[in-house]
Amino acid sequence: MLEVRNLMVFFENALALNDFSMEVAKRELIGILGPNSAGKTTLMNAISGLLVDIRIKEMRRGGERISMYGSIDYEGKDITWTDPSERVKRGIVLCRERHPVFKESSVMENLKIAGYLMPRSHIKKTLEYGLELFPNLKRLRHKKAGFMSGGEQQMLAILMGIVANPKLFLLDEPLLGLSPMIQKMVMDTVLRLRSDLSLTILITEQFARPVLPVIDRGYVIENGILTVKGTGPELMENPEVKAAYLGS
Amino acid sequence: MEAKKPQLRKERIDRGIKVRADDIFALNSWREVIYLVGPRAIPVVGLLVLGPFLSAYSREILISTASYALLAISWDYMMMAGLASLGQSLLFGIGAYFTGILNHYFHLPWFITIPIATLTGSAFVSLLLTPVLRLRGVYFSMITLVLPLMFMRLIEATRILGGTEGLTGLDSFPNEWVSYYLIMFALLLALFGFRRLGDSDYGLIIRAIKDDDRSVMNAGLNVYWYKAQALFLGGCVGCFVGAFSTHYDMFCGMPGFALDYSIMPIACTLLGGMGSFAGALIGAFILVPLAEVLRAFGALRIVFYGGFLAFSIVALPEGLFHYLSRKYHQIERWVEVR
Numbered sequence: 001m002l003e004v005r006n007l008m009v010f011f012e013n014a015l016a017l018n019d020f021s022m023e024v025a026k027r028e029l030i031g032i033l034g035p036n037s038a039g040k041t042t043l044m045n046a047i048s049g050l051l052v053d054i055r056i057k058e059m060r061r062g063g064e065r066i067s068m069y070g071s072i073d074y075e076g077k078d079i080t081w082t083d084p085s086e087r088v089k090r091g092i093v094l095c096r097e098r099h100p101v102f103k104e105s106s107v108m109e110n111l112k113i114a115g116y117l118m119p120r121s122h123i124k125k126t127l128e129y130g131l132e133l134f135p136n137l138k139r140l141r142h143k144k145a146g147f148m149s150g151g152e153q154q155m156l157a158i159l160m161g162i163v164a165n166p167k168l169f170l171l172d173e174p175l176l177g178l179s180p181m182i183q184k185m186v187m188d189t190v191l192r193l194r195s196d197l198s199l200t201i202l203i204t205e206q207f208a209r210p211v212l213p214v215i216d217r218g219y220v221i222e223n224g225i226l227t228v229k230g231t232g233p234e235l236m237e238n239p240e241v242k243a244a245y246l247g248s
Numbered sequence: 249m250e251a252k253k254p255q256l257r258k259e260r261i262d263r264g265i266k267v268r269a270d271d272i273f274a275l276n277s278w279r280e281v282i283y284l285v286g287p288r289a290i291p292v293v294g295l296l297v298l299g300p301f302l303s304a305y306s307r308e309i310l311i312s313t314a315s316y317a318l319l320a321i322s323w324d325y326m327m328m329a330g331l332a333s334l335g336q337s338l339l340f341g342i343g344a345y346f347t348g349i350l351n352h353y354f355h356l357p358w359f360i361t362i363p364i365a366t367l368t369g370s371a372f373v374s375l376l377l378t379p380v381l382r383l384r385g386v387y388f389s390m391i392t393l394v395l396p397l398m399f400m401r402l403i404e405a406t407r408i409l410g411g412t413e414g415l416t417g418l419d420s421f422p423n424e425w426v427s428y429y430l431i432m433f434a435l436l437l438a439l440f441g442f443r444r445l446g447d448s449d450y451g452l453i454i455r456a457i458k459d460d461d462r463s464v465m466n467a468g469l470n471v472y473w474y475k476a477q478a479l480f481l482g483g484c485v486g487c488f489v490g491a492f493s494t495h496y497d498m499f500c501g502m503p504g505f506a507l508d509y510s511i512m513p514i515a516c517t518l519l520g521g522m523g524s525f526a527g528a529l530i531g532a533f534i535l536v537p538l539a540e541v542l543r544a545f546g547a548l549r550i551v552f553y554g555g556f557l558a559f560s561i562v563a564l565p566e567g568l569f570h571y572l573s574r575k576y577h578q579i580e581r582w583v584e585v586r
Contacts, residue, residue, distance in 0.1 A: 008585060013259055062566035062574065066255045069585055 413502020
């Protein structure tokens with residue numbers, strides 16, 4: 001479904017992603033693990049197309065020059081330089097890190113903005129499904145999103161991605177800043193989403209413990225370089241991964 | 249593996265001297281001295297030496313350019329502390345009226361009125377704005393925009409200080425060289441003084457306030473006290489321009505509060521690049537003479553002027569100075585990506 005080939009991203013002279021290749025098949029749940037500054041978010045931005053937009057803005061502002069090489073194929077078509085809005089229409093939806101929501105709008109308004117391109121019946125159906133998934137949000141649906149807790153905002157951010165009707169759902173650090181209990185809940189939800197909506201999900205995370213057991217395959221990157229890849233159980237058995245991410 | 253076409257990437261590197269001499273000057277050769285001093289010498293030599301070679305008319309334009317440049321520098325400094333002022337004309341007008349009062353009613357000579365008006369005028373404005381220092385962004389701008397208009401109407405309605413006619417027949421400078429060198433020295437002092445201040449630890453606080461004032465509070469600093477200081481320092485420059493112009497034109501009146509003095513400095517700074525002071529200077533030295541040249545086109549002047557401004561801000565949003573200094577300090581070359 002998605003194929004990233006030899007992707008290289010430079011921020012000015014710093015190399016954020018070095019010759020990174022990966023492929024994702026339909027209905028897979030793929031994890032990308034790595035510490036801070038490994039290039040996880042850069043990869044997500046490149047796949048979702050935000051990098052194309054950031055690049056233009058930086059260029060006009062005279063800031064950092066971003067150079068990107070390699071290619072990204074989605075459903076057999078090259079999308080390396082496609083606009084982010086076009087990619088959303090084709091089904092690539094990113095849920096960005098630090099759960100960005102429209103703080104001044106209520107939960108319902110947030111979800112309506114996220115589903116603006118979808119037909120009304122679709123939104124209604126997804127909302128019913130989503131609010132059943134997150135009963136907390138149902139209770140809070142008229143509250144301003146900015147006043148909600150981090151976990152609730154994260155749930156809302158995920159739901160906003162779902163409303164946009166993704167085929168390939170990108171989750172950038174969904175567990176960041178959440179308590180272990182909520183982390184588990186978010187991961188359970190991700191699994192349910194995959195089975196209910198038959199999504200392909202790509203998830204980046206620093207916390208390997210809740211992620212590794214559930215993923216089909218995983219890639220471990222450090223400093224922009226792919227270090228280990230394999231299926232979930234394989235990674236859990238890998239001594240390096242064990243030492244660095246599971247602390248044993 | 250099949251042979252690939254080599255991929256090229258443009259690389260930017262700071263020049264070696266820039267790396268060594270960003271703040272501490274460790275120079276090895278005359279070439280490096282020239283590299284460092286050259287750009288800084290342009291405004292100094294240009295402003296001080298150019299005067300005598302110009303016609304009286306061009307000199308007058310140069311003086312008005314320098315006035316706007318000073319107002320732009322004062323705006324830039326206040327902006328550095330996050331005070332988005334739309335009221336440089338408030339500073340200009342207060343400085344002008346303080347000078348006018350001192351000269352008209354107390355018959356004090358220019359070398360006393362200008363320093364007094366600069367300091368007391370700025371202190372007056374700072375006190376006036378102290379209650380609204382807590383406001384941020386657009387709200388502060390609105391207050392500063394309204395105040396000069398309010399003062400204008402106040403003078404018109406109460407007919408104090410000469411009313412609509414203003415105070416006329418004030419003392420002028422002894423000769424034109426005094427006025428020329430006074431404003432040029434003030435401009436250079438403000439330019440290099442503020443640049444130095446901006447690089448110091450004190451400037452760091454000022455810039456940090458704009459970035460995130462709550463973090464500065466967390467560092468145990470009284471944000472509003474520093475904001476008031478920034479307002480006073482920036483205000484001194486603005487009031488000085490007002491005081492200078494009063495003696496230069498031998499007149500002070502309601503036009504001192506005109507919107508021109510608020511908008512023009514902002515346009516200059518945006519064109520030249522914010523936060524560098526040199527950008528404000530460059531912007532003023534492009535826009536003010538340009539406005540003068542375009543006078544020949546009559547009413548079309550504003551169209552050309554606006555078009556030029558819009559184009560430059562879209563094409564070069566970072567500002568002229570930042571663009572030039574980057575090109576000056578960095579080498580760009582193509583390297584192969586492997």
